[in-house]
Structures are given as C-alpha cells and as structure tokens.
Amino acid sequence: MIELVDVSKGYEAGWAVRHVSLTIKAGELVAVLGESGSGKTTLVKMVNRLIDPDEGEIRIDGRDVRTEDAVALRRTIGYVIQQVGLLPHLTVADNVAMVPRLLSWSREDIERRVAELLELVGLPAATYGDRYPDELSGGQRQRVGVARALAARPRVLLLDEPFGALDPITRVQLHSELRRIHHELALTTIMVTHDMVEALTLADRIAVMFRGELRQLASPHELMTAPADDYVAQLVAMARQQGEQLRAAAGVES
Amino acid sequence: MTELLRGLPPLLASHLELVLLALAAAATISLPLAIVVARRPRAAFVVVTVAGVVQTVPGLALLALMVPVLAKTGWLSPFGFPPAVIALTLYAILPILRNAVTGLRGVDPAALEAARGMGMSPWQVMRIVQLPLAAPVIAAGIRTATVWTVGAATLATPVGQACLGNYIFTGLQIRNFTMLLVGVAAAAILAMTFDALLAATERALAGRSRRRALIPTAIFAALVVFVVGVLPALADQHGARARPSSVTATSRTAVTSVRIAGKTFTEQYILMEVLRARLESVGIAVDVAQSLGSTVIFDALVHADVDAYVDYSGTLWSNTMKRASGPPRWQVLAELEGWLAQAHHIHSLGPLGFENTYALAVRRDTAERLGLHTLVDLERVAPELALGGDYEFFGRAEWTAVKRTYGLRFARTTTFDPTLLYEAVARGEVDAISAFSSDGRIAANNLVVLADPGGALPPYDAMILLGPRVADDPRVACALGGLHIPVEQMREANAMVDRDQSSPAVAAAWLLARAAPIDESCKAR
Numbered sequence A: 001m002i003e004l005v006d007v008s009k010g011y012e013a014g015w016a017v018r019h020v021s022l023t024i025k026a027g028e029l030v031a032v033l034g035e036s037g038s039g040k041t042t043l044v045k046m047v048n049r050l051i052d053p054d055e056g057e058i059r060i061d062g063r064d065v066r067t068e069d070a071v072a073l074r075r076t077i078g079y080v081i082q083q084v085g086l087l088p089h090l091t092v093a094d095n096v097a098m099v100p101r102l103l104s105w106s107r108e109d110i111e112r113r114v115a116e117l118l119e120l121v122g123l124p125a126a127t128y129g130d131r132y133p134d135e136l137s138g139g140q141r142q143r144v145g146v147a148r149a150l151a152a153r154p155r156v157l158l159l160d161e162p163f164g165a166l167d168p169i170t171r172v173q174l175h176s177e178l179r180r181i182h183h184e185l186a187l188t189t190i191m192v193t194h195d196m197v198e199a200l201t202l203a204d205r206i207a208v209m210f211r212g213e214l215r216q217l218a219s220p221h222e223l224m225t226a227p228a229d230d231y232v233a234q235l236v237a238m239a240r241q242q243g244e245q246l247r248a249a250a251g252v253e254s
Numbered sequence B: 001m002t003e004l005l006r007g008l009p010p011l012l013a014s015h016l017e018l019v020l021l022a023l024a025a026a027a028t029i030s031l032p033l034a035i036v037v038a039r040r041p042r043a044a045f046v047v048v049t050v051a052g053v054v055q056t057v058p059g060l061a062l063l064a065l066m067v068p069v070l071a072k073t074g075w076l077s078p079f080g081f082p083p084a085v086i087a088l089t090l091y092a093i094l095p096i097l098r099n100a101v102t103g104l105r106g107v108d109p110a111a112l113e114a115a116r117g118m119g120m121s122p123w124q125v126m127r128i129v130q131l132p133l134a135a136p137v138i139a140a141g142i143r144t145a146t147v148w149t150v151g152a153a154t155l156a157t158p159v160g161q162a163c164l165g166n167y168i169f170t171g172l173q174i175r176n177f178t179m180l181l182v183g184v185a186a187a188a189i190l191a192m193t194f195d196a197l198l199a200a201t202e203r204a205l206a207g208r209s210r211r212r213a214l215i216p217t218a219i220f221a222a223l224v225v226f227v228v229g230v231l232p233a234l235a236d237q238h239g240a241r242a243r244p245s246s247v248t249a250t251s252r253t254a255v256t257s258v259r260i261a262g263k264t265f266t267e268q269y270i271l272m273e274v275l276r277a278r279l280e281s282v283g284i285a286v287d288v289a290q291s292l293g294s295t296v297i298f299d300a301l302v303h304a305d306v307d308a309y310v311d312y313s314g315t316l317w318s319n320t321m322k323r324a325s326g327p328p329r330w331q332v333l334a335e336l337e338g339w340l341a342q343a344h345h346i347h348s349l350g351p352l353g354f355e356n357t358y359a360l361a362v363r364r365d366t367a368e369r370l371g372l373h374t375l376v377d378l379e380r381v382a383p384e385l386a387l388g389g390d391y392e393f394f395g396r397a398e399w400t401a402v403k404r405t406y407g408l409r410f411a412r413t414t415t416f417d418p419t420l421l422y423e424a425v426a427r428g429e430v431d432a433i434s435a436f437s438s439d440g441r442i443a444a445n446n447l448v449v450l451a452d453p454g455g456a457l458p459p460y461d462a463m464i465l466l467g468p469r470v471a472d473d474p475r476v477a478c479a480l481g482g483l484h485i486p487v488e489q490m491r492e493a494n495a496m497v498d499r500d501q502s503s504p505a506v507a508a509a510w511l512l513a514r515a516a517p518i519d520e521s522c523k524a525r
Helices: A040-047 A070-075 A092-096 A098-102 A107-120 A138-150 A168-184 A196-202 A220-225 A230-250 B002-037 B041-056 B059-073 B081-105 B109-117 B122-159 B165-173 B177-206 B210-237 B266-281 B294-302 B313-320 B329-344 B364-370 B375-384 B397-406 B418-426 B440-444 B474-481 B487-498 B504-514 B520-524
Strands: A002-011 A014-024 A029-033 A055-060 A077-081 A156-160 A188-193 A205-210 A213-218 B257-261 B285-289 B308-312 B347-355 B358-363 B386-389 B412-415 B432-436 B447-449 B461-466
Touching: A002 A040, A014 A040, A014 A055, A014 A205, A014 A213, A029 A040, A029 A196, A040 A055, A040 A156, A040 A188, A070 A077, A077 A138, A077 B109, A092 A098, A092 A107, A092 A138, A098 A107, A107 A138, A138 A156, A138 A168, A168 A188, A168 A196, A188 A196, A196 A220, A196 A230, A205 A220, A205 A230, A213 A220, A213 A230, A220 A230, B002 B041, B002 B081, B002 B122, B002 B165, B002 B177, B041 B081, B059 B081, B059 B122, B059 B294, B081 B122, B109 B122, B122 B165, B122 B177, B165 B177, B177 B210, B257 B266, B257 B294, B266 B285, B266 B308, B266 B474, B266 B487, B266 B504, B294 B308, B294 B313, B308 B313, B313 B329, B313 B461, B329 B347, B329 B461, B347 B474, B347 B487, B358 B364, B358 B418, B364 B447, B375 B397, B386 B418, B418 B432, B418 B440, B418 B447, B432 B447, B440 B447, B440 B487, B461 B474, B474 B520, B487 B504
Parallel strands: A029 A188, A029 A205, A077 A156, A156 A188, B257 B285, B257 B308, B386 B412, B386 B432
Antiparallel strands: A002 A014, A002 A055, A205 A213, B308 B461, B347 B461, B358 B432, B358 B447
16 A cells, blocks of 8 residues: 655745645555646655655555665565666666566566566567567566566556557557556556556556646546546546547448 | 887886876876865855866976975975876866866756755755766866876876986987887877767766776776886886885995986986996896976975986076076185085085086187187177077076176077077077087087186086995996096987987997096906
C-alpha cells in the first residue's frame, strides 16, 4: 500500500504538486494522468525519492520513505522511464542483472533471475542476453527496461510514460504484457501517462492531475460516467468523441 | 650522422621519461578533479578556465618560469628534471581535464536517471555509468595531451633537462641542419607513434569489446617499461656519462667529474668545448648541459646543478646584481667578483681576454674613407649615415648612452633581423650597424668595430665562473685558469662555425692550439 498524505512540492516557477493525498492499495494499478506540467512525473519521483516533497508524507506499507536511505529504498522499487536508459556499454543480460549485483546476489541467483525475467518479457536470454541495447528495437528495449526494473523482486513498480515513444502496435502489445506481469507478480503499480485511452484500458483507477492538483481519483467507469469537474469532463468528452469517431470509421452503429 | 644517431638513445630516453611522468602526473591530477567538478557546473567552469589560462602561457616561458619559482620554494632542484616535469604537467592538464569534464557531463541523461532510479549511489553512478561511457572522450583528451607534451618537451633543453630539444636548439644555433632535422624527426616520429597507439586504444574503448583495448594498452605499457627501465641501461652501455650528483659536496676530496654548461649561441657552444677539452686533458670527467637560458644557467650554477660556464660581466652586473651601467670596466669586474664569491660562493677565473658587447661597426672602406677610429669620430659624419640595429638595440640603454655620450644623430635608423644585419652593412644598405663585438661575422664581412673611449657601452668581459662544488678545487682552477682568448681569435672561431660550418669542437681545438698549454703540474695534483 502506498499512501500520499497532503504532499506538496514547489519550484521557483510555482507549485509542481500541491496538497495531493491519495492511497494506492496493494496489488492495484493506478494511472496518473495529466498533460505536461501537471506534476504527474514529480508525484511519482517522490515515491522513490528521486525528488523529496517540501510538505506532506509518503508511506509505503506504512513506513515513511523519508526515514529510509534513498539509495536502499530505490533498490526495492522498480523504475521504468520513457527513454528506457539502458546502459549502452553493457549487454542486455548485464543491464537486467544490475540491481541484483548492486545488492550482491550470488552469481547463480543472478543468472537464474535474469533468464527468468527475459523469459517473462518475451526476450529469451539465449537469444537476447548477449546483445547490446543498440541491437534492439524500441519495444524490445523497453521490455528489457521492465525486466531490469523487476530484477530484484520489487513489490512496487513505477513507470514514467513507459510506452510514450513506441509505435502503436508495440504499445498495445506491451500494454497487455504489463497487465499480465502486474497480476502475475502481484505488484503495486503506478504508471504516469498523458494518454487517456491508455489510462482507461490499463488502470484499475485513474488519478487525474491538473496544474499540480489531484482533480479526481476514480475507476475508469466512474471517471467516464461521473467526472468530478470541468477539466475531467473535458477529458472524458474528448475520449468519448474519439471512440465515436472510431466506431463511425469502422461502420458500427452507435 | 652516425655520431648523431648514436647520441639519440639517451636523449630519447630522457625525453620519454619526461613526457610519461608529466602525463601520469597530469592524469593523476585531472581525472579526480574532473570527477569532483563534473556535477558542479560552476566549479567545472572555474577549473577549466584556470587550466586554460595556464595553457595560454607560451611553453618556453612556462618552463623558464618554473626555475625561479622552484628556486624560491627550495624543495626541489630548480634546474633540469623538476621544473621541466612540473611545467609539462601543468601544460598537459588542460586537454585531459577539459575532455574528462566534457565526457562526464555529456553522458546520456536518461542513463543517469535510470541509474539513480534503480538505486546506484553517486559513486556507483560515476563508476558504473559515467566513467565507462565517458572513457572514449577521456582517452581522446589523454591522446591530445600526449602529442602536445611530446612536442612541448623539446623546450626543456633551456632549463637544463636533456631531451630531443638538445639537437634542435644546438642544431639551430650552430647551423647544423642535420642535427636539427634528426631532433625534429625523432620528436615527430615519437608523437606519431604515441598518437597511433592511443588512437587504437580510443577506438577499442568506443567499441563494445573492452578486451580489444587491452592490446594497444599493453603495447603502451611495454613501451613505458622499455623506456624507463631498459633504454637508460642501454644508453649507459653506449658510453653516456653519468651525471655528477647535483648535491653540493662540501667535502674537500678532489673533484673527479664536472658538469659544464653553455647558453644558446655559437660562441657558447665553442667555449663549452674549450672547457671540456681542458678539463678532460687533466683527467676530469665532463658532463655537458647545453642550450640553457641566460637566467637559468646562473641559477643552475648557484645551486651547483652545473659547475662551470662562461658568462659576461655586463650581463651579471645589470641582470643579476641589478646595477646601473656607468662604472669603468675594472670596477665592474672587481665588484662583481667580490659579490659572486661572497653571496654565492662562485669563483671567477678572471676575464678571458675578450668582450662580447654591443658595439658599432662599419665597413673597413667606410672607416678608411671617413677616417673613423672611435665613436668620437662618428659625430661629425653621422648625419650623412644610416644605422642598422637588431630588434632590441634601439630600445636598449646602450643606444641611449651612446647617443648621449657622443651626440650622435644619424640620417636614419633601420631595424633588421640579427641574421641579416651584417650582410646589410656589407652590401651598403646601411653604413653602420650594432654588432656583437666577438661575432665572427665582423671579420667575415671585413668590418671594423669603433672604439668607445667615453665608456658609454658597459663592459661585457667573458669570464669563466666556477660553482660552489668546484670553486676551491685546485685541479679545475689549474686546468681552466690559464686561458686567454683575444677577441680576434674568438671572432675567427665563431666565424669557423657560422661561416664555414665547422663543428664547435673543431673551432675549440683551433682556439686551444693558440692558447698557452696547460701547466704539466696540473695533472699531478
């Protein structure tokens, strides 16, 4: 369980996150939805202490993250970013093995875990383990990014626009894989996105951010049927319109 | 040529020693510094700027500057290896530092964020991500520094460090172009070899197989071992002379080896050979430090890094004692010798018998036609004549003093490069020139030096100076003491080298054949 209690973070330009409180239950997949500058990335980076809040408290399973060593904390939380950030001078296997190595796992354990994870993300170690990042496609790279984030068996997975740079087909493939992995490993997942459809199709609940504030936290159904304010209503209207256009293009009667 | 090539290994060895030590020191300073400042843009800017300012100091000046600096601190010998290594280190810092900072700061921000996000400590981010990814850029900086340092190290000669510059400086001065080219070619080949090896390392680092980087690195390491360990030993077997200890010996035991030195002009190379021949003839081993800068050489004598050389009274009087010109010749000599003995325990063997001073010279036929013997005679005809001078003459106190003393006013004055000056008067471009009184080209161009009865030009008596280590040694004093060289002979010897391309040793032998032989009793002492 992840709890954010009245969290605020300001920069010289103004508030990035303001008085946000939200609770994410264990095993839940929550999408943080917002346009750029809405504070959604700042919010997620405060969970693994890449950014520390000015006010408020963040708890994981009841423990205040500020009381933990930031470096040790991050090793227990999976983290995936849009640009992936694989280390280009290391092989796929070495990239995935990084956190277990930082944690000084035994060589056999690391080898077994790397094989397991590459299997999980559909890139068998025998074929892909010795490749370098620049020999992979964008989608394959992000699969490695996910495998790397999961290497040390984290309970919490943070994803910052993980599929933003991928082509639509790869993206949809990865959506279903993320869902599957989330369930298989019983993760508590927070995913940042600016894509309403992605949020609607993937998440158990959606947290809508606008100008640093949390406007609504609700399930996809609730969001679509009962938007809390004008901004959310506008988002919902756009999503509906897109859906209708799609149906019209496909020749389906509404 | 074979003689030159035989002399190359020891020069090459000390050149390499200098370069490799300076590079190792520069890397040891720059890389940790770059790591510290890489995350602090403002600190990085300051550090790189300071290194850049050091870099703008001309190499020769930076090297020469180290001599007084080290002399002041007193920790290290201000002569030879220490100032050369320190100056070259300062010189090599910039390219290494700048590339390292650029490389470390240029690492893909996504890789850094992922590394931090997965739980690497700042040092782990540096070690696992930044350093490996910046390695090719860092290697390129080391490569640039290496090529620069191989070149700049040739400038270590004037501060008394043997290196490939010895052939270059000496070759230029005594117009031995084969020697010059051997020195230049050796330095160039060395630079290209290092460049090729390091380029291979760089390529391997940029590629993904780190193992390939091991090959050029291993060659480089083998070279270092060869140079620092094996080459000096080989050089010793080829009869290179061991250096005398630079530590001042206070014991009264007789001196068995002497290090002599010389400045960077023809006369000095000849006189060095004269000193060498005389010392060796009484059985003293001689080691030579040639092509030293004018201030470096005196400091080296004071600190007993060299034991003997020929200097000129006026140079020491005005540059070292900081006295004004004016007193007569005998007074300058007496005060100078007293000061040298008391302040520095340096023993002067007295004037050698000739001066090398600024003087005004005219063509012999001009002198005869106008009846010119002294500068006094010049006054009435000067308004009809043109005077040529080298770059500095018309700005020097000597010229002001001559003008004032003799009331000279020339029709025009022209500045020439020193190498063209004598020819200019010989061809009648000008009627009189500023000359150096012992220059061989005075005789070669049939010129006459006008006497200076008014004493406007300070005396520049050549004199042999003995440093503290040998000042009281009877055998050294005996071997060098009896020398007398009239100015005509010195001019002729200079001309033999400048005009006839004889070697300084041949000119020295010619001088010695005309000098009084060494007292046989010297050898017995």
